[in-house]
Amino acid sequence: MDVMGDKATLLETGRFVQPADFSESTGDLSQPMDRDETGEAAEEARHRLAAQTGDVEAMSVLGALLLRRGDLDGAEPHLRAATAAGDRAAANNLGVLLHQRGYAEDAAGWWRIAAVAGSAAAAHALGRHHRERGDEPAAEYWLRQSAEQGHALGAYALADLLEHRGDTGAEQWMRIAAERGHREAAYRLARALDRRLGPEGEVGDDHGAGAEAEQWYRQAAARGHRRAALHLGAILERRGALKEAGRWYLTSAKDGEARAACALGFLLRDAGDTESAAVWWLRSAQDGDGNAANALGALHAERGESQTAERWYRAAMDAGDDNGAYNLGLLCAEQGRTAQAEQWYRRAAYAGHREAANALAILLLQGGDTAGAEPWFSKAAEAGSVDAAFNLGILFAGRGEEAVALRWYERAAAAGHTEAALQVGIARLRDGDETEAERHLRCAAGGGSAEAAYRLATVLDARRPPVPAHSLGEPVHTEKSECEEWYERAASQGHRRAQVRVGMLAAARGDVVEAARWYREAAEAGSRNGAFNLGLLLAREGSDPEAAVWWTRAADAGHGRAALRLALVYARRGELAEGQRWADRAVALGPAEVSERAARLRDALREELSA
Numbered sequence: 001m002d003v004m005g006d007k008a009t010l011l012e013t014g015r016f017v018q019p020a021d022f023s024e025s026t027g028d029l030s031q032p033m034d035r036d037e038t039g040e041a042a043e044e045a046r047h048r049l050a051a052q053t054g055d056v057e058a059m060s061v062l063g064a065l066l067l068r069r070g071d072l073d074g075a076e077p078h079l080r081a082a083t084a085a086g087d088r089a090a091a092n093n094l095g096v097l098l099h100q101r102g103y104a105e106d107a108a109g110w111w112r113i114a115a116v117a118g119s120a121a122a123a124h125a126l127g128r129h130h131r132e133r134g135d136e137p138a139a140e141y142w143l144r145q146s147a148e149q150g151h152a153l154g155a156y157a158l159a160d161l162l163e164h165r166g167d168t169g170a171e172q173w174m175r176i177a178a179e180r181g182h183r184e185a186a187y188r189l190a191r192a193l194d195r196r197l198g199p200e201g202e203v204g205d206d207h208g209a210g211a212e213a214e215q216w217y218r219q220a221a222a223r224g225h226r227r228a229a230l231h232l233g234a235i236l237e238r239r240g241a242l243k244e245a246g247r248w249y250l251t252s253a254k255d256g257e258a259r260a261a262c263a264l265g266f267l268l269r270d271a272g273d274t275e276s277a278a279v280w281w282l283r284s285a286q287d288g289d290g291n292a293a294n295a296l297g298a299l300h301a302e303r304g305e306s307q308t309a310e311r312w313y314r315a316a317m318d319a320g321d322d323n324g325a326y327n328l329g330l331l332c333a334e335q336g337r338t339a340q341a342e343q344w345y346r347r348a349a350y351a352g353h354r355e356a357a358n359a360l361a362i363l364l365l366q367g368g369d370t371a372g373a374e375p376w377f378s379k380a381a382e383a384g385s386v387d388a389a390f391n392l393g394i395l396f397a398g399r400g401e402e403a404v405a406l407r408w409y410e411r412a413a414a415a416g417h418t419e420a421a422l423q424v425g426i427a428r429l430r431d432g433d434e435t436e437a438e439r440h441l442r443c444a445a446g447g448g449s450a451e452a453a454y455r456l457a458t459v460l461d462a463r464r465p466p467v468p469a470h471s472l473g474e475p476v477h478t479e480k481s482e483c484e485e486w487y488e489r490a491a492s493q494g495h496r497r498a499q500v501r502v503g504m505l506a507a508a509r510g511d512v513v514e515a516a517r518w519y520r521e522a523a524e525a526g527s528r529n530g531a532f533n534l535g536l537l538l539a540r541e542g543s544d545p546e547a548a549v550w551w552t553r554a555a556d557a558g559h560g561r562a563a564l565r566l567a568l569v570y571a572r573r574g575e576l577a578e579g580q581r582w583a584d585r586a587v588a589l590g591p592a593e594v595s596e597r598a599a600r601l602r603d604a605l606r607e608e609l610s611a
Helices: 037-052 056-069 072-084 088-101 104-116 122-133 136-148 153-163 169-179 183-194 210-222 226-239 240-252 258-270 274-286 290-304 304-318 323-334 338-350 354-366 372-384 386-398 402-414 417-433 434-446 452-463 482-491 496-508 512-523 528-540 543-558 559-573 574-591 592-608
Strands: none
Touching: 037 056, 037 354, 056 072, 056 088, 056 122, 056 258, 072 088, 088 104, 088 122, 104 122, 104 136, 122 136, 122 153, 136 153, 136 169, 153 169, 153 183, 169 183, 169 210, 183 210, 210 226, 210 240, 226 240, 226 258, 240 258, 240 274, 240 338, 258 274, 258 434, 274 290, 274 304, 290 304, 290 323, 304 323, 323 338, 323 354, 338 354, 338 372, 354 372, 354 386, 354 574, 372 386, 386 402, 402 417, 402 434, 417 434, 417 452, 417 512, 434 452, 452 482, 496 528, 512 528, 512 543, 528 543, 528 559, 543 559, 543 574, 559 574, 559 592, 574 592
């Protein structure tokens, strides 16, 4: 038991190479003396000579010197002699000596004598003694005596006692101890202020808590508190001050903080230095950090070193990190080891890992076990898995339970799931609620959904006033509307219908080159409308043979109008049989007006062929 608390101030005395009136609260026998060993030996010799002449101050200082050195037998007679002469510092240090010998009650007796005589250090030690024996009233009395005399350790110990009891006065004394340089008090004060903040450092009701917490973390970290350095690094990393964050992580990691070594590894990885990242992750993982073990596993998995990856995932799992089992499931699933993947997913899911529960449900669903999948989707969704909520929407939609599916889609959309927002938008459009549909489609489109961007564009397009009629090639100078911008965003993501629509809008502006580019891109991606429109554009430009090529592609894909165009092309060329064949195809494909025109053309060609 270390009754004196922080070892940096273990043996306090007011008579250590200081004048007789030096205040006891300022001495610190555990700090190195500013002199070489020869000087210290000479000083000890002087104190011995003085002690032999009965100098009480010399006896006290000599006893303290010997106590600090660990020479208990040599220190005790000098401390007892000085204590008998009324020296309170000697009484305090005699208590320390007796405590080290295992005589706790005798030590408390001398601490009480020193404390009554005004020793703040002795009052602190006595308070700690009473607290360890469960006598909290006596502990509070003596700790308060020490704290009120300005003793940092006393203030910290009092704050710790009050905090344990839930007393609101704890923070005041913790702050006082921190202000007097107690690093653990500074750290705990910062943690208390941190708890007033929301997730990711968002400030709650106390808008000054964040800045003040950082200030105390800095003070504790500067004094060598490794956990304070870790938290300070995290604050700076969230702020984007990555270099300074890295310095504090490095300081903490070098002092043995495994979490700091792990965080430093992630910073280095994000900076592109995976080799250095691996060094710190290895150090952290060897100290039992599961997150670092997972990171090492992922690194080796990326390199194709599956056996090493599996070993580190198992190490993470052994360290109590459920991500280890989840990652083992992912690894097995990638290798086609479905049964083992299910085993690891189940292990992580039973431990409460929501993404493992979702992955397990997907695995079961792929195996045809819908009844087994649904409870795991539900468990994952209730635990906050956005993907699981979306998957439940798909599951219920597949059963035709649209209302239930929509509720899950809305839940996932509210959490930022892009595809879920798209599904909600589509459902609202179907219900005629255009305002809500637009809101959700904007969210999904902003999240990168090409389909949402296209559907949003169609909603906005329907509101536009009609464009004046014009002849192809006669430019109509109009600025791009918002709907055209959304069409273009969808088109640039490869959405074929959007590409066709962008081509049509470009053609409407008279930009034939731009229109042809978009039609061609859509056609080459398999759009029959794109192929048909490209054919029209080429025909109007006089490129009939190339137009026929694209109409053929469109007609083969089921485009009735393209088949009718081909019938007309071959009829004009005099290839009546081929024209009749494409006319028959157009009649079959439709729509109604195309079928009607194609039937008339087919009949005319048939008559001509039979004439």
